[in-house]
Amino acid sequence: MPELPEVETTRRGIATVIQGKNVRQFLVHEPRLRWPVPASLPQCLVDQTVLDCTRRGKYLLLHFEKGVQIIHLGMSGSLRRVALEEERRKHDHAEWIFDEARFLLHDPRRFGAILWHAHQDGPLENHPLLRTLGIEPFDPLFTPAYLFRHLQGRRMAIKQALLGGKIVVGVGNIYASESLFLAGIHPELPAGEVSLHRCEKLHAAILSTLQAALDSGGSTLRDYVNASGEPGAYFAIHANVYERVDKACPRCQQPIKRIVQGQRATYYCSRCQRR
Template structure:
């Protein structure tokens, strides 16, 4: 699934192209995504100017005068720029056409979404998909103290607490394993038992991991591509544990272990990440 670094990389790739530009056409070729694409959405945005392109968690937000288009890339989706006359590929379900640019939403599993939040419906942060999201990882509000405070009293394991997105957004399955490795924290440690000292290490590890992914343009897992149609390079360069089960730890040579938590694979070093 495209995580925060992939979505942010996509946002950066399209923002400089579409911000301040008019949507000449918005075409929906397959409305049956995770939630049906609103039938009236083309008429709401065609002829309108994109005021800004932002991100909240894993959601891309295209701001218009009357509302906000909310886009989610799903499990294996991408939003890429193509030539104005390029043929659509299979699983290209929607396209945004500007005077000098064209973007296609590619989503083989159709777990993505294209929704609309009118300003008349109230503040965007109150939208059902956004209102329970935690703080952004690079927000000054996200501190070791904040992390420690919000972990207190939680019985779930630390890996699941990070994945929930209710404390901090963007630390998805891939980056949670990597962050916990850098911090030396066992993924099965109860969240409420993570000390402030360890929260300081985990906070630094989360920021370092996500920044490395951003600098590398995201991951190369599955079929992720950025807004230019190019794969990221994060795991070619930085992966320490993810998808390295049985391979030697880069720190101690102990074989990396794989377990399943909440139906998601977790990778860790039993020596460097003791309980």
């Protein structure tokens, strides 16, 4: 699914176009997404100005005077800019129309979401989808000490702790495998057994891995397209271990192994990432 780098790349692409602009029309062609699109939302957004475009975890947040539109791209969704007269494609379920720009939400599996949080409902961070999210990885408060402190006492595997998103957001399946490889940590090691020294390595690996993905424009999906409708550079071409089972480890030449954790594939080097 689109992870933090894809969502952040999309946010950057649309923010420069829509921030400060008025929504002329918000059209919903298929309201049956992961949760039903609120029926009142199209009327609510008419002539409303986009005050800001931010992101929290994998959620895009469009800020308006009356509230915040919460957008999730689902398993394989995208939000792309198209010409004002361009025909919709199959699975284009919603569109935002401005004076000189038009964006379409494409979501073949309909696992995405378009929701609304009115300011009168309280602080945005208390929304049920956002309140349990961990810290942002590029937040200055996310430090090796923070990571170490929040791993203490956890018996689950370190990879599962990273994927959970309650300690730090954005470390999806690909990025978790890559970060653990760079840090030399076995993916099945209990999270509470990761030392402070190894947390320092893991912290650095998480930041460098996510930054590399951001630099490539978002890349966890082969069919991912950015806000301009252009395909992302698939991250596997940069990967050390992900989807490289039986290929040589770039460090020691040992064949890369694959296991399944929580129904997700994990790739690692048994020599470089010993228990």
